[in-house]
Amino acid sequence: MDTATPAVTVALHDGTSVVAESGQVDARRHGELLLPTVDRVLAEATTTLDAVTGIVVGVGPGPYTGLRVGLVTAATFASALSVPVHGLCTLDGLAYAAGEEAGITGPFAVATDARRKEVYWARYADPRTRTGGPSVDRPADIAEELAGLPVVGAGAALYPDFFPDARGPEHVSAGALAALAAERLTAGEKLLDPQPLYLRRPDAQVPKNYKVVTPK
Known part of the structure; x- marks a missing residue:
């Protein structure tokens, strides 16, 4: 799965090829769209979440809020299922798709x-x-x-x-991300830790100076 860009994208890969994939481009609804997309992909593949043996998640770079939706969801699934979770640079997934699709x-x-x-x-x-x-x-x-x-x-x-x-393509696809991860894991390569790659500070920050309020 990847939520580092406006694309909320999920795919299921069996180690050889993509079994099912779904996604939607909406920069403001990552949290709302991700879990229904997971459900849709599992339904298309006629399987359930407990059949998943590993998770790959795009680590960015990307904006703070959207990126964390995917990372937190991936970590939660991995913990609940007791399966490994691997990180992959979102730009690498897009580059791989450019070769495969374009x-x-x-x-x-x-x-x-x-x-x-x-x-x-x-x-x-x-x-x-x-x-x-x-x-x-x-x-x-x-x-x-x-x-x-x-x-x-x-x-x-x-x-x-x-x-x-x-x-093109303009946005990363989870299918490309999964296929690249499968190639690298099969070759014995170690993927990234599932930690966010921000490259800069978030837009929202704690105010430096608090307003002083005195009782009347």
């Missing part, structure tokens, strides 16, 4: 919307090999560095003046 071979970059007129981005030699990042920057600050490269993702589509060769 036939992009590389080199290229991936960029997602980081809000505040910034993008989360990374460079890839091919759909399975990240060579730089992830980082968060303003598009103007990295346009020269990425000049001439296809840039995959919604972050590229938002800023065509800086990323003229924007490519």
Whole structure:
């Protein structure tokens, strides 16, 4: 599952291929949409949650609130089922999808919307090999560095003046995330810990100065 971008996406993978997948793009309803999406995927696969033997979750980078919905849900499922939970960079999943769905071979970059007129981005030699990042920057600050490269993702589509060769898919799919994780686990690679990859401080912060109230 992944909730690091506006896409709330869930898939079930049997170690060889994707059995079922569902998702919806809605940047404001991650918490509301994730569990019904899990239920829909399990129903499509005619199975139940207790049949799951492992969980993969996108760790971002992504905004604070949406990202934590997926991470907390994954950790809760893993604890309840006594199964392992693995983290995977969301940008890696999008890069893998670019190869599988769009036939992009590389080199290229991936960029997602980081809000505040910034993008989360990374460079890839091919759909399975990240060579730089992830980082968060303003598009103007990295346009020269990425000049001439296809840039995959919604972050590229938002800023065509800086990323003229924007490519799809725009959002990560849990099916691609699961397939990449299955490849790496089969090869004996260790995946990331399921901890959030924020890259910057959250928008909501505790006020530094509290208003002093004196009794009348």
